[in-house]
Amino acid sequence: MSLRIDQDHSRFRNIVRGRIRQNLRKYISKGELLGRQGKDIVSIPIPHIDIPKLRFGDKQQGGVAQGDGEPGDALSGSPQDGDGEGKAGDQAGDHPLEVELTLDELADILGEELELPNIENKGKSAIVDKKDRYVGVRNVGPNSLRHFKRTFRSALRRQIALGTYDPKRPVIIPTRDDMRYKSWKTEEEPVANAVIIYMMDVSGSMGDEQKEIVRIESFWIDTWLRKQYKDIATRFIIHDAAAREVDRDTFFRTRESGGTMISSAYRLAAEMIERDYPSEQWNIYPFHFSDGDNWSVDDTLLCVDILKKLLLPVSNVFCYGQVDSPYGSGQFIKDLKEHFSDDEQLITSEINDRDAIVESIREFLGKGK
Amino acid sequence: MAQFALKTALPNYLRDEQKRIEEFVRGVGLDVFPTVFEVLSYDQMNEVAAYGGFPTRYPHWRWGMEYERLSKSHEYGLSKIYELVINNNPAIAYLLEGNSLVDQKLVMAHVYAHVDFFKNNFCFRMTSQGRDPRSGEDLRKWIDTMANHGAIIRKWANRIGLETVEQFIDACLSLENLIDPQKPFLPKEMSPSTSEEEEPPETPEVPLLRVDREYMESFINPEEFVESQKKKLAEEAEQAQRFPTEPQRDVLGFLLDNAPLQRWERECLAVIRTEAYYFLPQMQTKIMNEGWASYWHSRLMTENICDASEIVDYADRCASVLATSPGQLNPYKLGIELFRHIEDRWNRGQFGKEWDDCQDWELRRHWDRRTGLGREKIFEVRALYNDVTFIDEYLTEDFVFDQKMYSFGYNQRNDRWEIESRTFQDVKNQLLTSLTNAGSPIISVVDANHGNRSELLLGHTHQGADLRLDWAKEVVKALCRVWTRPVEIHTIVDEKPTALRFDGKDHSQKSL
Numbered sequence: 011m012s013l014r015i016d017q018d019h020s021r022f023r024n025i026v027r028g029r030i031r032q033n034l035r036k037y038i039s040k041g042e043l044l045g046r047q048g049k050d051i052v053s054i055p056i057p058h059i060d061i062p063k064l065r066f067g068d069k070q071q072g073g074v075a076q077g078d079g080e081p082g083d084a085l086s087g088s089p090q091d092g093d094g095e096g097k098a099g100d101q102a103g104d105h106p107l108e109v110e111l112t113l114d115e116l117a118d119i120l121g122e123e124l125e126l127p128n129i130e131n132k133g134k135s136a137i138v139d140k141k142d143r144y145v146g147v148r149n150v151g152p153n154s155l156r157h158f159k160r161t162f163r164s165a166l167r168r169q170i171a172l173g174t175y176d177p178k179r180p181v182i183i184p185t186r187d188d189m190r191y192k193s194w195k196t197e198e199e200p201v202a203n204a205v206i207i208y209m210m211d212v213s214g215s216m217g218d219e220q221k222e223i224v225r226i227e228s229f230w231i232d233t234w235l236r237k238q239y240k241d242i243a244t245r246f247i248i249h250d251a252a253a254r255e256v257d258r259d260t261f262f263r264t265r266e267s268g269g270t271m272i273s274s275a276y277r278l279a280a281e282m283i284e285r286d287y288p289s290e291q292w293n294i295y296p297f298h299f300s301d302g303d304n305w306s307v308d309d310t311l312l313c314v315d316i317l318k319k320l321l322l323p324v325s326n327v328f329c330y331g332q333v334d335s336p337y338g339s340g341q342f343i344k345d346l347k348e349h350f351s352d353d354e355q356l357i358t359s360e361i362n363d364r365d366a367i368v369e370s371i372r373e374f375l376g377k378g379k
Numbered sequence: 380m381a382q383f384a385l386k387t388a389l390p391n392y393l394r395d396e397q398k399r400i401e402e403f404v405r406g407v408g409l410d411v412f413p414t415v416f417e418v419l420s421y422d423q424m425n426e427v428a429a430y431g432g433f434p435t436r437y438p439h440w441r442w443g444m445e446y447e448r449l450s451k452s453h454e455y456g457l458s459k460i461y462e463l464v465i466n467n468n469p470a471i472a473y474l475l476e477g478n479s480l481v482d483q484k485l486v487m488a489h490v491y492a493h494v495d496f497f498k499n500n501f502c503f504r505m506t507s508q509g510r511d512p513r514s515g516e517d518l519r520k521w522i523d524t525m526a527n528h529g530a531i532i533r534k535w536a537n538r539i540g541l542e543t544v545e546q547f548i549d550a551c552l553s554l555e556n557l558i559d560p561q562k563p564f565l566p567k568e569m570s571p572s573t574s575e576e577e578e579p580p581e582t583p584e585v586p587l588l589r590v591d592r593e594y595m596e597s598f599i600n601p602e603e604f605v606e607s608q609k610k611k612l613a614e615e616a617e618q619a620q621r622f623p624t625e626p627q628r629d630v631l632g633f634l635l636d637n638a639p640l641q642r643w644e645r646e647c648l649a650v651i652r653t654e655a656y657y658f659l660p661q662m663q664t665k666i667m668n669e670g671w672a673s674y675w676h677s678r679l680m681t682e683n684i685c686d687a688s689e690i691v692d693y694a695d696r697c698a699s700v701l702a703t704s705p706g707q708l709n710p711y712k713l714g715i716e717l718f719r720h721i722e723d724r725w726n727r728g729q730f731g732k733e734w735d736d737c738q739d740w741e742l743r744r745h746w747d748r749r750t751g752l753g754r755e756k757i758f759e760v761r762a763l764y765n766d767v768t769f770i771d772e773y774l775t776e777d778f779v780f781d782q783k784m785y786s787f788g789y790n791q792r793n794d795r796w797e798i799e800s801r802t803f804q805d806v807k808n809q810l811l812t813s814l815t816n817a818g819s820p821i822i823s824v825v826d827a828n829h830g831n832r833s834e835l836l837l838g839h840t841h842q843g844a845d846l847r848l849d850w851a852k853e854v855v856k857a858l859c860r861v862w863t864r865p866v867e868i869h870t871i872v873d874e875k876p877t878a879l880r881f882d883g884k885d886h887s888q889k890s891l
Contacts, residue, residue, distance in 0.1 A: 014426065014434065015425075015426040015429055015430070015442060015443060015446045017438060017443075018429075018438055018439060018440055018441075018442040018443035018446070019442075019443035019446050019447060020443070021438075021439075021440040021443055022440040022441070022443030022444045022447065023443070023447075025440055059440075059441070059444060060850075061441070061549060061552045061553055061555075062553050062849075062850035062851075062853035062854055062857075063552075063553055063554075063555065063556050063819075063850060064556065064557065064819065064820050064822055064839075064846055064850070064851055064854050065556075065819065065820070065846070065847050065850060066818075066820060066844040066845070066846065066847065067844065067845045067846060067847040067848065070789075070844035070845055071788075071812070071813060071844045072786055072787050072788030072789065072799060072809055072813075073706070073707075073708060073786070073787055073809065073813055074708055074784060074785070074786050074787070074806055074809050074810040074813070075703065075704075075705060075706050075707055075708050075784070075785065075787060076703045076708070076709070076712065076713070076782055076783050076784050076785070077703055077704075077705050077783055077785070078783060079705070079785065079798045080798065081785070081797075081798050081799060081800055081801060082797055082798065083797060083798045084793070084795045084796065084797055085705045085706040085787055085795075085796040085797065085798065
């Protein structure tokens, strides 16, 4: 039975969706979503939509209750405001609503909000996968694939044609000729695999706030790319003067104190790609975040060299995000811009604070590559 | 309703219980409307509860929100709705499918006491829609009324567009609590036409004191006095010209009568106002109503209904209903205890001058005149009081002490909620304050031609607590939507008189 409430409920859901969209920026920059993700579902606390009324201000009015305690004792928990007991349908407290969204829905909303184009495959139709699809019916087949409705329909048709069908006693008996079975066709479809390689500078100049920004941004990049590709792999590389591969947790926790040689990370990424992700089969997305401080001009030149020769030819895009830090010189982004001014494959973005995350995601993913 | 009526009739074993319980109910003197019980699945229950008990209400997103909250908290096992009863004749009550038999019996007993309260408490008289000319029965066809409201709003939503209608309803809902609780009991206003016909005298004579001797004139009526009389006269004239002549608490009613509304807007606003007045008595008698229902379910269950095997289950359930928690008043608990307290006092004759004058604690403790008037008294109380007067008259010092009642408030310095006091006067004052006007601030229309620019001026009668400002601004905006001219509300913010204003585009806030 469909409930009458369904209409009102879907109306509310739409409003909430609107609210999520409006508030998405806030959630992104606050990073509220992180840490709340279950298996595939993110729950976003949705504040109850209150209809504003003339009411007394918060904490303006006390109340009365029963129980132990001396005057001056603190009440455990936060009590309901004074107007609580007067309400007609008063319910237990004001629990914030949580709306659960699948990561897919979340990515949809993100895409709509940032007007992100869908990603075009790198044109790797060479690799194909075979897939069976039910596309029609036929007269022979295994009983397990019998199409019940069609079978009875053709039996009915035959009986009516023969005049043996009695509407008062509607018995339909399919014969062998009436049997219909589902049939399938094997289709070939191109496979698109993708790998994201996150690289981050963990030298002393990258503070907690800088890392938090990277963490939030990478969550959204993950969400978006996962929506675009069926299988996606993520790899994490941290570097100071030397680079190493780590797991996700370590990636966001590690803090080293050494100097910075960006080329070490780039070289490791290039090796990783060559070894594990042949570029004909994989869409490759290297992301690199740093505060823009590099050890020496020579190393920067080396980076440019690796980028040109090894990374850019195999990547869909190469993204460099530079977070603002009080210690970093911020020189690296300038060098990159200088060397790759006309190369669309290399995208740079400056992320000065949390509010800039949204803009930066748009810069990275807005090209649809 | 058809979809419900078909599938939700009471199963036989419950119908038998209902009959049995109704006999007990009438036996103890409760006076109830005929009551129809229906059994709902939890999903239907959540739906009906989201609609405030009326499955046929007008479409609005906030029912959907309520439904989502109820079903979520049901799924997570946070809460469960046991009973739902509607003030209607016949009364409609919903039982939750799958509850144990003890629970169902408990709910039925509880519901019957509510129905008795609906029928007999004076506050609920305003929900009466007249009397049946033939049978003389109290007409309360609210199920139909709410369905009609639904039809009205759907009709306009179809004609004008859901979005437009919904936005207007949202604005009206912001004003929902701006109604006058005393209105139903006031004498009908004199029709304004009579005063309009009278031409005001061009220059009214200044009332002076009679002077018999001319030379005394300047002594008996000195110039200052003449001036003050003139001023008073001018003020009175101004007062008479002001509209409304007296501040009007029924803001919704005032808007309905005087705002330049289109037909659909008027009809929607009327729906909101009617429903607001319908629900008002339930807010005014929360403590009494729940107390009365708990008192009777407890009596009936223990004395008549339960057999020995059920009593523990019942006690367990009843205890959870009456549980108290810090910082939250349980109206069930306070209500039942206060009714029991009153019954006990009147049974033992603890009232009247002699009792009031007696200061001897020992004497008071053993005071028993064997008057036995308790039962009679509580029936009288349930008919003639609302929460405010109930507390005002029957909350006693002994009761506050026995029930460990305290008042609490927010301590700015410690940034936490704290117990403030356990003295009788403090507790009583605090309780009455939070019950007054059903917990809403007192707002009235002061002037409909403010500044001679047909702007609307409202006043807030400040009683110690400030308004929540961000919301107040939204409300002023909603008022402006209905009134279509700038709206101002005078209140007090941080002890400074302040005007909040919305002129159609911008908010402003200035000290007066």
